[in-house]
């Protein structure tokens with residue numbers, strides 16, 4: 385954890401490759417880029433599915449959301465994240 389003080393963190397979008405997300409990236413200049421969008425969208429869809437289908441098990445929810453994320457486009461991911469940000473920022 386002491387090492388965190390030496391590293392500069394930035395948030396930013398890292399493009400998807402073949403439906404897979406890169407959650408973070410260490411850069412040679414010592415910065416670490418964190419892609420918060422897939423973390424947030426994964427959680428948003430997960431919790432919305434619990435809301436819509438309370439009878440589904442945790443395992444089922446994770447499985448469905450995992451498949452859904454692989455099929456989503458970058459634009460869809462960014463749209464969900466933007467709507468989430470809009471709602472969070474207005475509260």
Ligand SMILES: [Zn+2]
Pocket residue numbers: 430434442445
């Ligand atoms: Zn859950």
